[in-house]
Each structure stands twice: as structure tokens, then as C-alpha cells.
Amino acid sequence: MSQQLAVRNLCVRYGAAIALHGVSFDVATGECVAVVGANGAGKSTLGKAIARLVPATGEVRYGGRELPRDAVRAGVVYVPEGRMVFPQMTVEDNLRVGAFAVRRAFDWRERRDVVFERMPRLAERARVRAGLLSGGEQQLLAIARALMARPSLLVLDEPSLGLSPAAVRSVSEFLAELGREFSVTTIVLEQNTAFAARIADRGVLLRLGEVVESRLSKEELADPRRLQQKADGQ
Ligand code: ATP
8 A cells, every 4th residue: 555644743732732742653545544542642633733724843744745734625634523514504505515625616516426325314314404413413424524525535533422322333334434435545533442443444542642653453442451551651
């Protein structure tokens, strides 16, 4: 697999607080990588820094070149924690907004049809206001809205957060197929390591803004005791 993303020595500060201290790791084309770590480890900050949403020093190379500030146009889309769909707008209008994120003109309806074909549950609710969907459906809509921009890399921030066990299952089933269905590489920022183990090819463990391990296997992701030992430096 060819290297798609190379993060090198990434540092982010919020005032005097250092949230990321020199983070480096690679992601290959088509991979699904989970970034795991405790609350405050820096997962969201890392996702936002990769998508150019917070100022950072260091390098984010994408397809061999420095990722421009307008990351969405370069194919990198961040899906925020908490879903953030527009509750008063219909499912379809939420998707339309996702298409406007890219300035390149294209027929958003064609893309909507592709998305709906793979997400029949959303297609059935095309005219329903997003605020009336269940938590799991809203999470799928947030992902669908990001897919409207035709990304080559999706960064998903805590997609399992606040969902019922059944919704977590349906979101994980969708994400497990996402890479293949949409030819997209994914980085999933997750505190829920069991969820991460179900969908990711490997994991990156963050602790206090630093990478502890960048090649965790699925088995290691699924083993909370082992992860804790690694986080504790054993
Ligand atoms: P969570 O699961 O709680 O979102 P996280 O691993 O995603 O945690 P971040 O949200 O990236 O971690 O936070 C990393 C550190 O940066 C934390 O110490 C946090 O308090 C701090 N931080 C995050 N955002 C800001 C901000 N806007 N201003 C100041 N400090 C911040």
C-alpha cells in the first residue's frame, strides 16, 4: 500500500498548554487507523490539526505534498464529535450542505444518489428533519454529509460517543465497509477501544499528546489490559 498521509513532529499549543508534542505517524491509502487514548490525550486536537482546523507546527504531508490550508478541497474532511447535523434541515438538505463544502462544481444530486444507495436507512428519511433522527442515524448522516464532499481521507471524531449499543453496532458495521464502498482512507479518533478494534486495521495510542505506539494490532486494540500497560509504559 502506498503512503497517503505522513504526519511529522506535529505540535499544537493552546496558550501555555501543549496539547500535542511532536506527533509522527503514517497512514497508507485505504487503511482505517484508530487513534485511541484517554480523555484529554489529544485525539481531537490531532484530528483537527490533520484537517488544518487548528494551527500546528510540524508537517502534514498528503499524497507526498504539504496539505494546503483548504484541506477539504484537497480531499481531507473532519467529522466532529457530537455529530453536529443541522437539526431543522432535512436529511437531504444536510447532504446538500456537505456538497457545498467543496467549491469545485459538480452535480450534488448524483453524489446524493450514490450515498443513498449505500445508506438506504437515510434514503428512506430523505425528507425528515435531521433533529428527529435517532442518535445512530444522526451519526450516519454526519458521515454521509462528509462523504458528499468526495473525500479521499475522512477523520471521524468519536463516532461511537453517546450512542446506544444497537446504534454503536450499526455505525460500526457501516464503518467497517466504508473504505471499500467509498474508496476512502479513514482515521477514527476513539475512546471506545472495543469499537475501534471492530473497525480499524490498526491503532495509534496517544498519551498526554505523544504517540506511545503507532502499530497496535487489532488484537491489542481489543485488549484493554494490554493497552493500559502500554499507556503506563510497561
Ligand atoms: P476528549 O476525548 O476529551 O475529546 P481528546 O483526547 O480528544 O479528549 P483533546 O480534546 O485534543 O483530547 O485535548 C487535549 C488537551 O488539550 C487537553 O488537555 C484539553 O484540555 C486541551 N484543550 C483542548 N481544546 C482546547 C482549547 N480549545 N483550549 C485550551 N485547551 C484545550
